[in-house]
Amino acid sequence: MSVTDLTADLRSDTLTRPTPEMREAMAGAPVGDDVYGEDPTVMALQRRVADLLGHEDALFTPTGSMANQLGVRLHVAPGQELVTDDLAHVLRAEMGAAAVLSGISARSYPAVGGLLDVDAAMALAVTEGGAYQVGTACVVVENTHNFGGGTVQPLEAMQDLHHRAHERGMAVHLDGARLWNAHVATGVPLADYGACADTVSVCLSKGLGAPVGSLLVGSRDRMAEARVWRKRFGGGMRQVGILAAAGRHALEHQLDRLAQDHARCQRVAAAVAGAVPEAVDPAAVHTNILVLHVAPAGWAASDFIEAAGERGVLGYATGPEHVRFVWHLDVDDAQTDHTAAVLTELLTSREPARG
Ligand SMILES: Cc1ncc(COP(=O)(O)O)c(C=O)c1O
Numbered sequence: 363m364s365v366t367d368l369t370a371d372l373r374s375d376t377l378t379r380p381t382p383e384m385r386e387a388m389a390g391a392p393v394g395d396d397v398y399g400e401d402p403t404v405m406a407l408q409r410r411v412a413d414l415l416g417h418e419d420a421l422f423t424p425t426g427s428m429a430n431q432l433g434v435r436l437h438v439a440p441g442q443e444l445v446t447d448d449l450a451h452v453l454r455a456e457m458g459a460a461a462v463l464s465g466i467s468a469r470s471y472p473a474v475g476g477l478l479d480v481d482a483a484m485a486l487a488v489t490e491g492g493a494y495q496v497g498t499a500c501v502v503v504e505n506t507h508n509f510g511g512g513t514v515q516p517l518e519a520m521q522d523l524h525h526r527a528h529e530r531g532m533a534v535h536l537d538g539a540r541l542w543n544a545h546v547a548t549g550v551p552l553a554d555y556g557a558c559a560d561t562v563s564v565c566l567s568k569g570l571g572a573p574v575g576s577l578l579v580g581s582r583d584r585m586a587e588a589r590v591w592r593k594r595f596g597g598g599m600r601q602v603g604i605l606a607a608a609g610r611h612a613l614e615h616q617l618d619r620l621a622q623d624h625a626r627c628q629r630v631a632a633a634v635a636g637a638v639p640e641a642v643d644p645a646a647v648h649t650n651i652l653v654l655h656v657a658p659a660g661w662a663a664s665d666f667i668e669a670a671g672e673r674g675v676l677g678y679a680t681g682p683e684h685v686r687f688v689w690h691l692d693v694d695d696a697q698t699d700h701t702a703a704v705l706t707e708l709l710t711s712r713e714p715a716r717g
Contacts, residue, residue, distance in 0.1 A: 478503050536561070
């Protein structure tokens with residue numbers, strides 16, 4: 363087999379392509395105008411996801427970013443702020459949408475591996491600021507944590523956050539783009555995670571393998587309001603049952619499969635740590651995302667990504683010293699073994715940086 367045959371595109375789990383069975387389910391889906399609330403396949407998907415997460419209702423959105431932005435828009439008025447961790451997707455990768463679209467400012471606490479730090483969030487939050495300080499209306503938590511390295515947030519910490527935020531009159535929004543991975547990794551029911559937040563966003567277009575689609579879940583009243591804001595944000599969609607059908611198929615057939623991605627990612631983490639322990643702690647690799655610290659092995663992240671790419675392993679530099687590889691539906695065992703060999707070879711090929 364040539365290197366090209368083995369090329370592993372691990373830049374993101376958004377790269378998955380719909381399977382033939384998923385395409386079939388999409389082609390046969392009954393549809394209607396979803397802005398009129400008349401698409402039966404969208405309605406069935408919304409019902410299914412609301413039930414899975416233990417909330418009253420759900421709203422289908424084109425992207426996870428829109429679901430997050432609707433969530434925070436519901437909780438935070440213009441001129442108020444949200445609090446989250448400094449690696450959060452809502453802060454780093456949604457193009458400043460909360461500020462631009464909703465007049466929301468944000469402050470963040472430093473989070474090791476994206477781990478939720480309830481004390482730090484509570485210490486930042488201002489709920490008695492009067493006419494002097496910006497008031498904090500919402501805490502956002504991400505589970506699993508993307509830039510943190512697929513980190514699963516402990517359920518107890520999320521419950522603690524929910525309790526303490528509510529005590530101080532703040533809402534909790536859970537960015538659950540990969541909540542499915544947390545559920546499969548821990549066995550914690552999705553509804554137990556759902557109970558820790560006022561709104562939850564989930565994505566169908568990451569490891570689950572649908573080509574597009576996310577949902578926001580919450581109370582019936584909040585979802586009615588979110589429907590108005592979705593239209594205002596330009597996300598009112600028409601006969602999108604064909605997309606919702608992909609999501610329904612994914613939930614039915616591709617949820618449990620995520621365990622395979624986790625096992626493959628862990629296999630590479632263990633192989634790399636066996637050769638270069640400073641690069642990664644396998645115990646901190648919880649799901650399908652591997653973040654390597656390449657600087658101690660003498661590499662700049664961008665050079666490392668280029669060298670790995672030349673050897674058929676595609677990844678992403680998340681900063682000057684760190685690189686990220688993400689497992690998904692379209693990466694198999696042979697590509698995983700090839701990845702372990704390439705990453706280990708590169709990390710052991712240079713003089714380690716002296717600290
Ligand atoms: C944690 C997290 N939240 C939200 C999103 C946004 O999803 P989308 O790309 O569909 O806007 C992503 C995308 O990768 C993500 O990783």
